[in-house]
Amino acid sequence: MFHTCPMDHSGRRSIGRGVASNPVGRFERHGREAVDDGWDLVEELPPLRTEVAEERARRIIARNTSPDISFDRSINPYRGCEHGCVYCFARTSHAYLGMSPGLDFETKLIARPNAAELLDAELRRPSYVCDTIAIGTNTDAYQPIERDRRVMRGVLEVLQQFRHPVAIATKGALIERDVDILSEMGGAALARVGLSVTTLQPEVSRKMEPRVPSPARRLRTIERLAKAGVPVRVMISPIVPGLTDHELEGIVTAARDAGAVAASMIPIRLPREVSDLWQSWLREHYPEREERVMSKLRDMHGGKPYEAEFGKRMRGEGVWAKLLQQRFNRAVRAAGLAETLPPLRRDLFEVPLARGDQLALF
Template sequence: MADKTADDLFEAGVAPERRRGRGALSNASGRFEAYRQTVFDDGWGGDEEASPRLRTTVMEDTTRRIITRNTSPDIPFDRSINPYRGCEHGCIYCFARPTHALLGFSAGLDFETKLLAKPDAARLLAEELRRPGYEVAPIAIGTNTDPYQPIEKERRIMRAVLEVLSEHDHPVTIVTKGGLVARDADILGDMGRRGLARVALSITTLDSSLARKMEPRAATPTVRLRAITALTKAGCPTGVMMAPVIPGLNDHEIETVLAAAAGAGATSAGWVALRMPLEVQGLFAEWLREAYPDRAAKVLGMVRELHGGRDYDPAWGKRLTGEGVHAKLIARRMDAARRRLGLSNTRWALRNDLFRLPPRAGDQMSFTDLF
């Protein structure tokens, strides 16, 4: 079959009543699939029973390794953990959507309704940390899909992972839009006080209407601000990430978002520009034209200016912040707001020297354990 075009990939629209409370508008076949879905009216009329509202389904991921490595020169970590694949938050701009195509699913509604959980994550992590030659460095969590999405409340996979990291005195960084992170303030507070943990709450807007449309099942901005306060009070250094900044849509809120986060207890602030790899461009444009038809063309034009006239420039050093006039203006405004509010632009240094292997039943005691 010939390669699919952008138009091919976004023909599988889903009726509004079926996708209520979701981010994407469509569910086109994945880019690796031999066939594509096409929605059309056959003239027989609708059937509500045959077209129920989309529900979230969760499958189990039987991966044998839990730590993912990378060598990207423009991100500050070389290893990460993703307790889940897919994300029920449904953020329309999520750069991780295309990864669902690798599983045979759509980057559209499948990404937010067909989830995979890794129930053995904590056990696999403990095994990997014990491998001979393991070298300690902070593990980043929340780099692809959110560890505190709604299913974590029941599954508790992320909490189990944190328990393992705490037992091993292993450093960890977390980025999340989930207010559920405050549930783990007991673990994160203890680790934070020991120099082993830091958290960033991703807040894109304080406008509840925009938030509901753009990230429909993520925690509200108010709940995320409360999570910053809870973690800070518990002793865990906490910051804010305005990710993504979208020119013409939420960039006017830079100063107000940072001010609210500082007031909640955040001590640092960062940002990432909107990036639209692969299917994300079509999904975001489709959503934008429905949600904000009066400004869609302007926003898309400004985003392209951020990426050198392209929908997305994957070049290292450019993909996260963009380039050009809009990128420079955003960076200057962020710097000015940080200075005024006393927010840091530097990353907290975490301790690698505390790492240890906790004793297990049957382990031989060392000589020093006797004294």
């Protein structure tokens, strides 16, 4: 059952959301379409509220074999993301739940309250081999509902107890709440954080990622984490050719000044339903830039808005992709930042005594 979180919405139904539509997911059997019923009456649509369901997961560590990413395991405390970033490639995953990658993705969320309990059990298995767990690679663990749900906090507490390495990616300033754990783990080379900064322009950010902390607020989060001894990477992800790419050098410099020690960059990715949602958003908010943005993306992906092939999907190819990468490399060198960081420690991993374990008596 979905539980409604109180939100205050007025005006059109999707105000404050990343997208304005709710296209049918590719696995749904029936379509939906708004039609004029012929009555000349003005009807006020109901407010669009965030709903949260709970899932009692059986396992919490997901595995992958992608050659494009540096980790083989991850945890997602939540499905869907209230941040509402219009460009989010994870939107497509909501279709597997029988929901829309559009408004459903940012309003119908699923929490996994037993995540910490499952993680504890999985790390205790004799067959488990320690390696860095990535969190926030699909949906953000520090989205607004984490403030009350605290699923991510429970996961971090387990990882700290096991001395298990963790790499976190987020846009959420709520991560500052957990600076006590991250500071200790960061000092032991057991934790690092990637903070996404897509633009320094508040007005662009508010349209593109409506429920994410402002760019200035995210830079302050980098500063606080860095001062607490947590290694922070600024992730310029995604960067949008023709819309935000001119900010690349400025973002690198601002993040360096805030305390970031590394940087990474990934051009916008538009898999499946995300492509139409993104192009619709462009037409609504930046119609004068639509052709410029999309032509550059097509140049980077062999004439298509997106190429999902391994080795190409994260960087693209062609002239624009090469120029973007060259600018990024030059900016990172000039700022004195790293592109790669030393691996987190795995040798500290140790299974703690379970609660009630008889060995605790000795």
